Amino acid sequence: MNYLNIHPEVQKALDNNQAVVALESTIISHGMPYPKNLETALMLEEEVRKNGAVPATIALINGKIKIGLTKVELTFLAKEGLKVTKTSRRDIPYVLAKKLTGATTVAATMIAADKAGIRVFATGGIGGVHRGATETFDISADLQELAKTNVAVVCAGIKAILDLELTLEYLETLGVPVLGYQTDELPAFYTRKSGFKVDYKMKNPKEIADLLKAKWNLNLEGGVIIANPIPKESALDFDVMTKAIDQAIIEQNKLGIKGKESTPFLLAKVKELTKGKSLESNIELVKNNVILAAKISVEYIKN
Ligand code: PSU
Ligand code: MN
Numbered sequence: 001m002n003y004l005n006i007h008p009e010v011q012k013a014l015d016n017n018q019a020v021v022a023l024e025s026t027i028i029s030h031g032m033p034y035p036k037n038l039e040t041a042l043m044l045e046e047e048v049r050k051n052g053a054v055p056a057t058i059a060l061i062n063g064k065i066k067i068g069l070t071k072v073e074l075t076f077l078a079k080e081g082l083k084v085t086k087t088s089r090r091d092i093p094y095v096l097a098k099k100l101t102g103a104t105t106v107a108a109t110m111i112a113a114d115k116a117g118i119r120v121f122a123t124g125g126i127g128g129v130h131r132g133a134t135e136t137f138d139i140s141a142d143l144q145e146l147a148k149t150n151v152a153v154v155c156a157g158i159k160a161i162l163d164l165e166l167t168l169e170y171l172e173t174l175g176v177p178v179l180g181y182q183t184d185e186l187p188a189f190y191t192r193k194s195g196f197k198v199d200y201k202m203k204n205p206k207e208i209a210d211l212l213k214a215k216w217n218l219n220l221e222g223g224v225i226i227a228n229p230i231p232k233e234s235a236l237d238f239d240v241m242t243k244a245i246d247q248a249i250i251e252q253n254k255l256g257i258k259g260k261e262s263t264p265f266l267l268a269k270v271k272e273l274t275k276g277k278s279l280e281s282n283i284e285l286v287k288n289n290v291i292l293a294a295k296i297s298v299e300y301i302k303n
Contacts, residue, residue, distance in 0.1 A: 003063070003064060003065050003096055004064070004065050004067060004112075004115055004116060005064040005065065005066050005067065006056075006067040006068060006116055007056065007066070007067060007068025007069070007070070009054060009068060010054055010056045010067055010068035010116070010118075013053075013054040014116065014117055014118070017301050018053070018054060018301065019052055019053035019054065019120075019294065019297035019298045019300070019301050020053055020054045020055075020056055020118045020120075020297060021048045021053045021054070021055055021056065021118070021120050021121065021122055021290065021293045021294050021297050022056050022057075022058055022067075022109055022112070022113035022116075022118045022120065022121040022122075022151070023041075023044055023045070023048075023055055023056065023057040023058065023109075023121070023122060023123070023290070024057075024058060024103075024104050024105065024106060024108075024109040024121070024123050025041075025057060025058060025059040025069075025077055025084075025103040025104050025109075026086055026087075026103040026104060026105045026106075027123060027124055027286065028040070028041050028057075028074070028077050028078050028103065029077050029078070029080065029081050029082065029084040029086070029103035030081070030082060030084075030086055030103060030264045030267075031124065031264075031267060031282070032279060032282070032283075033081070033279075034078050034079055034081055035078065036279065036283070037078045037081070038074060038075055038078035038079075040283050040286065041057060041074050041077075041078060042071070042074065043283075043287065044057075044122075044286060044287065044290045045057065047287055047290045047291055047294070048122075048290055048293070048294045050291075050294075051290075051291050051294030051295055051298070052294055052295075052298045053120075053293075053294040053297045053298060054068075055068070055290075056068040056113070056116070056118060057069045057074065058104050058108075058109045058112045058113065059073065059077055059101070059102060059103055059104055060085075060087055060092070060095045060096060060100070060101065060102030060103075060104065060108075061073060061101055061102075062099050062101075063096055063097075063099040064096075065092075065096070065112045065115070067112060067113075067116045067118070076101070077101070077103060080101060082264070084101045084102065084103045085100050085101065085102045085103070086102075086103055086105060086260055086264070087102030087103060087104050087105065087108045088105040088107045088108050088141045088142075088260070089107045089108060089111060089141050089144075089145060090141065091108070092108055092111065105127065105141070105142065106121075106123055106126045106127060106140075106142040106145070106153060107127075107140070107141045107142045107144070107145035109121055109123070110142075110145050110146070110149045110151040110153070110223060111145065111149060113151050114149045114150055114151050118151070119150065119151060119152060119212065119216075119297070119300060120151070120152050120154070120293050120296050120297040120300060121151050121152065121153050121154070121293065122153075122154040122155075122286070122289045122290040122292070122293035122294075123153065123154070123155050123286065123289065124155065124156060124189070124282055124285060124286045124289065125155050125156060125157070125158065125159040125189050126140070126142045126143075126146075126153060126155050126158065126225065127140025127141070127142035127143070127162075127263060128140055128142070128143060128158050128159070128162040128163070128164075128166075128167035128170075129143070129162060129163045129166040129167045129169075129170050130161075130162055130163060130262065131161075131162065131163045131249060132163075133163060133166060136258070138258070138259075138262060139170065140263070143167070143170055143171060143174060143176075144174070145223070146171065146174065146176045146222060146223040146224075146225065147174035147175065147176060147222050147223075148221055148222055149221075149222065149223055150216050150221060150222065150223065151223050152208070152212055152223060152224045152226060152293075152296065153223055153224070153225055153226065154226045154228055154289045154290075154292050154293040154296065155225065155226070155227060155228070155289060156187055156189045156190075156227070156228055156229065156230050156285040156286075156288070156289060157186050157187030157188050157189055157194065157227040157228075157229065158186065158188060158189070158194070158227075159188065159189040159190075160188045160189060160190070160191070160194070160241060160242065160245050161245050161248065161249070161263070161266040161267070161270065164186065164188065164194055164196050165196065168186070168196060171225070174222070175220070175222060176222055176223060176224065176225060177199055177200065177211070177215070177224050177225070178198045178199045178200075178225045178227060179198060179199065179200050179201075179202045179208060179211070179224060179225065179226050179227065180198035180200070180201045180202065180227050180229075181202055181208075181226055181227065181228040181229070181292060182201070182202070182203060182229075183198070183201060183227075183229055184197055184198060184201040185197060185198065186198050186227055187227055187228070187229035187230060188241075189230070189285065190230060190235065190236040190241050190278060190281050190282075190285075191230070191235055191236060191237075191238045191241060192229040192230060192232065192235050193238065198227055202226070205292065205295040205296045205298070205299045206299045208224075208226060208296050208299070209296055209299035209300040209302070211224065212224060212296075212300060213300070226292070226293075226296070228285075228288060228289050228292050230281060230284065230285040230288065231284060231285075231288055234280070234281045234284035234285065235281065236274065236277060236278065236281050240274065241270075241274070241278075243273075244269075244270050244273040244274050244278075245266070245270055247269075247273055248265075248266050248269035248270050248273060249266065251269060252265055252266060252269070
């Protein structure tokens with residue numbers, strides 16, 4: 001039985017070796033409120049097109065893994081919001097078998113993109129090792145996925161709600177390259193600086209595409225992280241963000257929020273504490289990532 005349902009436009013692009021960029025849907029359902037989430041999802045697809053690639057937003061709908069969504073489907077996901085199942089690797093079989101609606105996380109989007117033959121994926125932030133993970137063991141399944149699935153993930157670095165240092169150590173163990181786009185410092189999502197280094201600074205999309213080819217031509221399975229700093233004019237103040245995040249984590253612990261609810265809770269709390277400022281930055285950084293992903297995918301399909 002074929003669980004994949006690829007949108008005809010995406011299928012045509014793949015058949016003709018044209019550039020395609022995968023986009024996740026958890027950011028729509030769980031990452032932003034309606035109607036900003038819908039506007040953003042549509043804007044991101046438009047930016048991919050403007051930069052020479054075909055967008056493929058991914059979600060699980062009615063027993064199928066949909067690669068490329070219609071506007072009706074995007075609107076449905078955006079309106080349903082938190083009612084949609086946040087779907088990571090372990091949730092995929094249940095959501096498909098029960099014909100539920102699933103928004104894909106970074107891990108699940110990578111799996112779907114890989115099955116469709118899409119090699120470049122853009123998002124805002126990836127999951128990672130949570131602060132306090134030495135006690136809680138809360139380490140996102142995104143990291144294990146990056147170890148085994150051949151998809152490049154363009155993101156704005158590693159979000160400061162996580163433990164950046166442990167996340168980098170974990171990625172090193174798993175053999176996942178962390179590249180910095182025109183920077184040797186790891187960006188921290190809302191801010192351009194984190195105090196940590198990336199593995200390699202890359203100067204343009206072609207250099208990145210060449211690295212991807214070297215990795216996968218050698219069958220070195222797994223993904224690559226391309227950390228793209230938020231544009232200067234959209235970056236938030238480091239100290240303000242640090243305070244908001246520390247506060248969000250205190251509230252999370254007080255309420256005993258754990259597991260898959262943790263990341264959406266922290267993101268929503270930080271947004272509340274920054275009076276919505278983090279949402280505007282979030283939209284700008286994803287847009288920036290989608291543009292870079294489109295350029296990398298255009299280079300990647302060249303021989
Ligand atoms: N980081 C963000 N925004 C998000 C997420 C991460 O800045 O919306 C989402 C992504 O879909 C990511 C998921 O894959 O959260 C990670 O969740 P967890 O930590 O439960 O693995
Ligand atoms: Mn987790």
